[in-house]
Each structure stands twice: as C-alpha cells, then as structure tokens.
Amino acid sequence: MSGTTDARKLALFLGDITIFYVSLFAVLMLRYYGTESDLLIPLHLKPFSALFIVWILVFIVMGLYELRHASNNLKFIQMLTQAMAVNAVLTVATFYFIPAFGIAPRLNLFGVILLATLLLFAWRKLALLLFKTITKESALFLGITDEIAAFAEYLEANSQFGYRVAGLMRTDHEPGSVPASLNIIAFQRDLHSFVRREKISLIVISPVVAENSEILGGLMALLPLGIGIRPFSSFYEEITGKVPISMITERWFLENPPVRQKFFFDAVKRAVDVAGAMILAAPTAIFTPIIAFAIKLETPGPIFYKQRRVGKNGELFIIYKFRSMAANAETNGAQWASEDDPRITRVGGVLRRTRLDELPQILSILKGDLSFVGPRPERPEFVEELRKIIPFYDIRHSVKPGLTGWAQINFPYGASAKDSYRKLQYDLFYIKNRSIALDITTLLKTIKTVLSRAGR
Template sequence: MKKFILLIGDIALLYASLALTLWIRYGELSHELWQKHLVPFTIVFSIWLIVFFINGLYEISKVTNDFKFYGNLIQNLITNGLLSMIFFYLILGRLGQLRPQTVLLILIVIFAILFLIWRKIFYNLISSSTLSNNLALIGINHESLLLIEEVSTKPQLGYKLKLIINPDYSEVPQKYQLVPISRDIANLKDQLIKYKINTVVTTNNPKYGPEVARYLFESIDLKIKYFNLTDFYEKITGKIPLTALERHWFLDNISKKNSSWFLLVKRIIDIFFSLFFGLIYLIFLPLIALLIKLESPGPIIYTQKRVGLGGKIFTVYKLRSMVQNAEKDGAKWAEHGDSRVTHIGRFIRKSRIDEAPQFFNILKGDMSFVGPRPERPEFVEELKKSITFYNERHLVKPGLTGWAQINFPYGSSVEDAKQKLSFDLFYIKNQSTALDISIILKTINTVFNVTLGR
C-alpha cells in the first residue's frame, strides 16, 4: 500500500507540475494547450517512473531522510531530464513534432522542488508514531534480535516495537531493554490491549509454541495481524533468515513453484534478452578483446566449471579479467584489491561485462538470465559443509544476474555466502516474471552507472 501511495503521489505531482508549467509559460491552461502536451509528456513521465523504479525510489526500506537519499533523488531527476531531451529533440524533433525547450526546463525545476518536498513529507508520515504499527515480539533468539535491529533502525518501515514477551527468560541485550519486557504469557490479551498492539510476530520455538497459539487464539477478536518470524523478516528485508529455516519451510514454500507456464515464459525471456544483449555485446567485443590482450598475454575468453540446476556441472564462459595462470596454486575467491586482477579486468568485473559470454550459456539452457549465481564445485563443496541448506540454491537454474546481486555487494567469504544465500532463497520462493524483469532492469541500471563512472 505504501508503494502504491508513493507511486500515485509521484504521478499526481508530474501532471500537476505540467499544468503549472503550462500556466507559467503561456499565462493560461486551455484545453487545446493541455491536449497538445498530454500525450508526449505522458510518454516522458512513464520513462521517468521506470527510472525511479529501477533506482529503488519505490523501495520503502530505502526511503530515508539523509543526504545520500536526496542526492539519489537529484541524480534521478538529472537522468530523467537528459532522457526527456533525447526523446523530444532526437525522436519527436526529427518528426517535426513538439520540441518544448522552455516548458521542459520549467517543468523539471517545478517538479524537482515539489518532488523533494513530497518525499520529505512521505518519510515523515510513514516514520511517525501516529501511522506506525505497534509491534509485539514473542520469543527471543538470534533471528528476533536481527528483526529488532531492522525495525528500530528503519522507522520508515512503519513499525514501532512496543512489547517483548520473553516466556523462556532468554537474555535480552541491554540496548533493547528500553522496550517493556514481559515473561507473563498467560495475560497476553491484556498486554496486547494495554500497549495497543496491532501486529504480533512469534518465533518458531517448539518449547512454547502450543501455549502461545492458545493465548493468541483467545485474542483473535482484537483483529491483530499475526506473523511467524520467518515470514515477517522476509517481508521487511527481502531475504530469508537462514538460522530459522527447517525442512518443512522448503516443503511449504518451494515444492509448489516452477509451474510449466512460468518456466515457458522465463525461457522466452531468456532467449530474447540473451540474443538482444548478445548482439550489442558483439559490437564492443573487438575493443574489449584488444584491451585485454594489450594489458596481459593469454586467452581473451576462458572457461570454468560451475554447479548448475540439480548439482549438474557445466562449463561457463567469461572474459578474462585476471593475469594468465592466476589460479596455478588452485581455486580461491577473488578479494577486494586482488593483485591478480588486471586494470581492464577491474572495470569489466565491476560493470559485469566479464559475464557477457554467458549469453551463450543462457541460449544453451545451462543458465537463465535471472537466478542464483553459479559457484565453482570446489567452493560449493566447502560451503555445503559450513552452511545448512546451501545446496538448495541449486533447485533452480543459475542466473547471469540475481536478487542477491542487486541487493548485496560482491562477497568472498563464508559469511558473505550466507548473506547471498538468504537473498537467493527469497528469489527461489518468490520467483515470478515480474520479479525477473525487475531484476533485469536494475542490473541494466547497475551496468550503466558503473560504465559511466557513477
């Protein structure tokens, strides 16, 4: 609902800004003048909204009140201004259509002012105690502490922790003891009423699960929203808490996925995007190949073994970003500032251009455009020993990009692999055509920003 309100607010501001701009520019707002500008600016506004989306401006967890967020807003406005000029002067201008130089300039200024004010108001509204949901947490464990941290540091999520019920006397860190803590589960309903609770999250603790369920059932008339911790944590973070997972979670959430229709559409998208971007990549391949060759002797493209769907080993293709014989002492993770990476290699790795030959893997069917990134067999064997359910990321085809890649920076440790797995499992559970297209758009944006040095 919050995302919808944010989107509707932006759309209303765009058209209000256009109306105000036309009135300032022409001293009137006639029906004829409005109709003349409506269609071309509707196209432009659609582009603007897509740019806002792929840059995360509709992700509530990223709606903050700091300079970084407002800097991102301004950067998006500049990008949209440039795209608008391209549309009006390189496309419509060549057709002898509308070329609203002054109107566009005034519009950008007016919308920028209104947009920044609107986003400030929206942040204050969703962060205010008046509109926040009062949250009660039943049970303390590692995952619930992570949840408390997430809620307390991100008021824009719209939750205020009002009560902790700790029936098994688990230790609560000092910094969270400002919140009322109760061990009295028997009087749960009275406490929910006292603190005006409208959202309850319960940990998956078998020791007091039936007892909690009984007292929650007695409170059913309060019309409170109930969540188990795993589902609520997923809802506000976009990832799955690994230490809370059990086998039944996969049976409940994964076994019903991958309908034949979804897989068919996904395969069509894979073929379309790999052919489209593959042809673009071929245009720049000679230049990239020359730069690789000039800096370091050796092959331009190299191959590696990776683990795919169902644990099947396949050969992946990449542009060489390291010096020749970089792994003569065996496979190891690339690290930040790795001396084996060449200068051109740093650029193509950061911009993900080194992965471009994998369009061929997608066409072959070894990979999909979107999915968990495939790892090397040596690393998979190591990580399976350290991370429970790590092998379950192979329930779907690996991808050229994925949910983990747009939400988590490059990692080179077991802890990083855990974080990426939590995002991968979120994708596997929630995979859909809409989510795939969203990930592709955000990946394109990442490549575009890195290529331009932003």
C-alpha cells in the first residue's frame, strides 16, 4: 500500500475517532454544563471508549475506510447510514443489557449517536473535498493497452486515491485505444529530463515495458530521484483488490508463487476451521428439524442436496446443503444458478438469503475438504468449461476452497463464464495475499453481506 493511500485512510480514521469523542463531550456539556459535567465525563468515558472501538470495527466491515468507496454518491450515503444504524443498535443493546455501565439518562445515548451521525456526514464530505484538492502524486503510465487506459481513466475520476494521471506514454508497438479525457504522450528517450520537468512522482509500467531492457535501463537512472516505479499489476491490485488477469503472464506466478508454504498460517487456519465448525454444530442441530419441516412442507423431495465440487489440487469432494430448489431442478444437466432463478423455492429463497442452506457444509470443513475462507469450489462440469476459456483458471485450485471468499464479498453474484473471469481476479488476489488478517476481514464482511441479503 502506498504512503498516499495509507495517509488518507489514517486521516479518515482519526477524523472519525475525533468526531465520536466530540459528540460525546458536546452532549454532556449541553445537558449538564455548569453542574455535574466534570463528574459525568469520566463516568461516560470508559464505556463509550469501548463502544467507539466497536464502531470503528463496524466501519471497517462496512468498507468505510476503502478509498474506492470514499464518495458522496448514494451508495456511500447508504453505507454510512447502515453503519451508524448498526452502531446505534449495538450501543443501545450494550447500555440496556449491561447495567454495570450505569449510564443515565438513556437519552444521552441517542444524543451522541445522532450528533455523531450528522458530524460524520459533514466530515466525510469535507474529507473528500480535501482529498481532491490537496497535493496528489503525479502518475505516468508507461506503455498503453486498453486495460491500462481504462484503469487510468478510473484513477483520474477517483481522486480520493491521491493520484493525478499526468498522462499515458506510448512505446513503439502499442495500439491501445485511449479515452479522449486522458493525456497521450509520445515516447521520450530522455526520461530523466521529462520526469523532472513534469514533476512525475510515480511511473507505472506495462508488462511490455517490463520486458524491455533498454527502457528499464532508463528507469533505473530515475531511482536516485526518488521516483516510484511500479509494475501495472501490483498498482492495479493495490487500488482494486483484484489481479488483472489479462495483464499477467506465467512470470507473474513465478514471482508470486501461489503454493508457497505458510506453515503458521495453515496451522492456525485449520485450528480455526475445526473450532468454528464445532461451534456451528449446535445451531445446525437446532435449525435442521425446522428447516427440514419447511422444505418438506413446500415441495416433495430430499431435505439435503449433495453435489460434487472441485477442491484443492483438483480433487473432487462432496458438499451437502439444504435443498433450496425444486427436486427436478437439473433434469437436463448442470446449469448456472442465477440471482432470481425460477427453480428456487420460496423456502429456498429464505435459506439462500440468510445462508442457512450452507450449514451442512460444516461436515466438509471438519473433514478438511473445505475451509471457512477460500475460493468457492465450482462443479467439475463448469470447471472443465472454464479452464478452456479463462487463463490460469486452475491456479485457484492450489489452495483449499472456502465456504466464503474474497470474490464473494467483492463481486455480488456470479452466474456465467464472464462472471467467473471477474471472480478469478479476486481469487488470485486472495491466493497471493492470504493471511490471518485477510481471512478475518473476509469473514467480517461476509457477515455484513448476509445481513444485507446480498452476494452469493
């Protein structure tokens, strides 16, 4: 992550924390000014500080520190509203059900929540304006393809990331089309003089440029100037959270081996999988007879649905789910499931939206075929088709598949080969960057997805 994006995320975080405490102190001073405020502030400080940590975690889960969401559009307003609604529920529940906090009157809670919400909207709007006006890194894209041009246009339109696109510089053999809004620059043999004259602080190089020893030699001479030089793929990953499949080659996988050993991570991940599956065994046992009765009441057929899936190293395994479709849903063979699939029953629709249909998969987790987090396993019929048309598709089978994954929380629904291509970009990002922190982030955002009834 670059210093610019890190600094902006830190600014958002510090601004939010400041607003939380300002809201608390303001409410107390307005209600008790000149009387008991000196005594009440210490009384409120400890419990509210604990809650503010939870508020920040909710903001992280809701994606409010991801710069690609830092906008004043309707989606961002909805995200911030939802986050504060969740925080309000958690806050009220905490103070009402934990009498030890002893905060009274309860009206103070609503005052802090309301004032914080209003100030947050104002602060985030101000922050976005500041991000658009303060000094930004000047980025030059060296080498042009359609993908690079599209990404540069996206970066230029989203100045909250902290970059200004100085232009796209052609090399000798690049026919990529470029939007009229972007500045096209003829190749400069004297890059040193050009970079200093145009005050370039970052150069993003295409895969073609990365293979050109002559150009690379010129770029090496820029390093003493403090110019950042980034491969396009890594810069794209940083901004979007996915890997540009069309812009990588076999060399990328040699430099980022998907099967490199992570003994500590794998051990912790397996322990968490087993512990989590055992914890979920109790609610699964409770819900199973209720779900079974509802399934049978609506449609004839089995309660459980079993299916072959492709796991780690391409090995097949069986997953079990509560049946959410009509019993004869696939009489004509395997079919892609769509978001509003007519084969889904009414009970099945509820099960899918709440993810209760996934509960039997704890058996696969206990057996070791499945993890809680990883690329979602596909059916062998689809894998056979997808590996023919999507480059590097089988790389997703280099790690254990998951009940949820980075692709599922970032790409709402996949129901075609084209969607699978886009989801593979996120799967490769996860495989390259898999860690305990990324798994925790994925699990927390999955909870958000379930609560908002979105995603697959």
